[in-house]
Amino acid sequence: MPQNTSIAFTPLTIGPLKLKNRFIKAATNEGMCKGGVISKGLAAFHERVAEGGAAMTTVAYCATSKDGQTFVDQAHLSTETVQDFKALTDAVHKHGAAAQAQITHAGSFTFLPKDFSSMKPISANGGFNKFGVMTGRYMKKKMDRNDMDDIADEFVRAAIHAKEAGFDAVEIHMGHGYLLAQFITPFYNTRKDEYGGNIQNRMKFPAEVLSKVLDAVGKDMAVTVKYSQTDGKDGGNTVTEGIEIAKILQSTGAHMAQLSNGLNVESIDTMFGNPLPTTGVKPKNLIVRLGMMLQPKSKEPDREFTQLYSMEPARQIREAVDMPLCYLGGAQTMDNVNTIMSEGFDALGLGRALIYDPNLINALKSGSIRNSGCTACNHCVTLMYTPGGTACVEEGGHKGHAPELNTIPASA
Numbered sequence: 038m039p040q041n042t043s044i045a046f047t048p049l050t051i052g053p054l055k056l057k058n059r060f061i062k063a064a065t066n067e068g069m070c071k072g073g074v075i076s077k078g079l080a081a082f083h084e085r086v087a088e089g090g091a092a093m094t095t096v097a098y099c100a101t102s103k104d105g106q107t108f109v110d111q112a113h114l115s116t117e118t119v120q121d122f123k124a125l126t127d128a129v130h131k132h133g134a135a136a137q138a139q140i141t142h143a144g145s146f147t148f149l150p151k152d153f154s155s156m157k158p159i160s161a162n163g164g165f166n167k168f169g170v171m172t173g174r175y176m177k178k179k180m181d182r183n184d185m186d187d188i189a190d191e192f193v194r195a196a197i198h199a200k201e202a203g204f205d206a207v208e209i210h211m212g213h214g215y216l217l218a219q220f221i222t223p224f225y226n227t228r229k230d231e232y233g234g235n236i237q238n239r240m241k242f243p244a245e246v247l248s249k250v251l252d253a254v255g256k257d258m259a260v261t262v263k264y265s266q267t268d269g270k271d272g273g274n275t276v277t278e279g280i281e282i283a284k285i286l287q288s289t290g291a292h293m294a295q296l297s298n299g300l301n302v303e304s305i306d307t308m309f310g311n312p313l314p315t316t317g318v319k320p321k322n323l324i325v326r327l328g329m330m331l332q333p334k335s336k337e338p339d340r341e342f343t344q345l346y347s348m349e350p351a352r353q354i355r356e357a358v359d360m361p362l363c364y365l366g367g368a369q370t371m372d373n374v375n376t377i378m379s380e381g382f383d384a385l386g387l388g389r390a391l392i393y394d395p396n397l398i399n400a401l402k403s404g405s406i407r408n409s410g411c412t413a414c415n416h417c418v419t420l421m422y423t424p425g426g427t428a429c430v431e432e433g434g435h436k437g438h439a440p441e442l443n444t445i446p447a448s449a
């Protein structure tokens with residue numbers, strides 16, 4: 038069978054990093070970090086993606102500090118975790134792929150137990166914290182300039198730890214409602230000072246974080262950004278702001294932007310192109326349960342999944358900037374890949390399709406298949422934080438490794 042010659046299988050340079058092709062495993066919170074320990078299971082998950090042909094795999098949801106976590110069973114980047122992360126990146130590199138750490142701070146979107154972190158989480162705004170109702174964190178602290186300096190330093194330290202751990206790239210998470218998104222979206226940020234108001238002001242602090250991370254590690258690693266091109270919620274950002282954000286990221290020097298969608302709780306269907314399942318599952322995890330409970334309040338609660346569901350805003354952003362862009366949202370087939378490339382995107386991110394079949398890229402390249410079997414049922418989302426971690430429940434989907442691996446440190 039002749040090999041697929043699509044441009045998607047040709048190398049791409051982002052900043053100092055050369056990728057072997059254009060396929061990037063998007064961050065899909067794998068769990069597999071019980072008590073914050075980077076497990077053999079997490080390493081095996083990413084090794085499988087690397088072995089399956091993706092140019093780069095993204096380790097999701099690595100908090101910049103313990104205080105920046107959303108849940109206890111979440112990874113954070115520090116001297117404590119570098120050794121185990123190194124075992125993970127070594128496993129990925131064995132297959133000629135790159136590894137990217139997604140670095141994030143939860144801000145007020147945190148559900149940590151009382152003795153774990155501050156009872157007054159930080160955010161762009163102060164006042165009532167709707168996410169804190171279940172943990173007693175009723176109020177959030179409006180970040181002042183000192184807080185901003187501290188948090189920017191935290192992102193820098195996390196990026197340096199990522200470099201020590203052998204990561205090839207860091208992805209700064211500016212989307213989905215976490216701390217930096219709490220500045221970017223007017224849905225959360227109603228500040229009256231220079232960090233609130235128009236999108237240029239709301240981007241000031243996130244752009245400063247990006248700039249400092251670039252200064253610290255940008256010569257050695259790719260520094261990319263993931264953000265929500267639209268919030269999918271009244272009172273949130275639309276593509277008009279999505280375009281301005283891209284322009285600011287470009288002028289600040291980001292090596293690539295991945296165009297995501299939506300907010301975790303308020304518009305999860307904008308993120309996934311369809312809602313989470315509402316029947317047959319009762320996830321124990323708060324974030325998932327909350328998302329399920331509140332999803333009817335989003336703009337299009339009955340939205341049906343369509344492939345490439347976020348192409349419309351992404352295309353407008355593509356036209357507005359020259360910087361490398363990674364398309365994300367509903368790519369499942371070789372035809373989708375070809376469309377993304379012909380629309381001028383430099384790379385494409387894949388979440389659910391690679392959970393279903395981590396070998397998808399090799400299979401598309403060899404021509405043995407043209408379609409992923411993923412149906413975007415979103416049951417993988419409901420498995421986050423279960424002992425087995427994020428995996429596919431569909432017939433034919435990849436079931437992953439033995440859950441026991443998720444309890445052993447990766448370097449053990």
Ligand SMILES: Cc1cc2nc3c(=O)[nH]c(=O)nc-3n(C[C@H](O)[C@H](O)[C@H](O)COP(=O)(O)O)c2cc1C
Nearest residue numbers: 063064065066097098366367368387388389417418
């Ligand atoms: C199980 C699961 C967990 C996810 N966790 C994260 C996460 O930790 N960080 C993030 O930025 N996006 C996360 N996402 C969103 C994906 O990166 C992506 O935006 C979304 O799945 C749409 O892409 P797709 O259609 O290729 O799946 C997650 C998605 C899934 C399916």
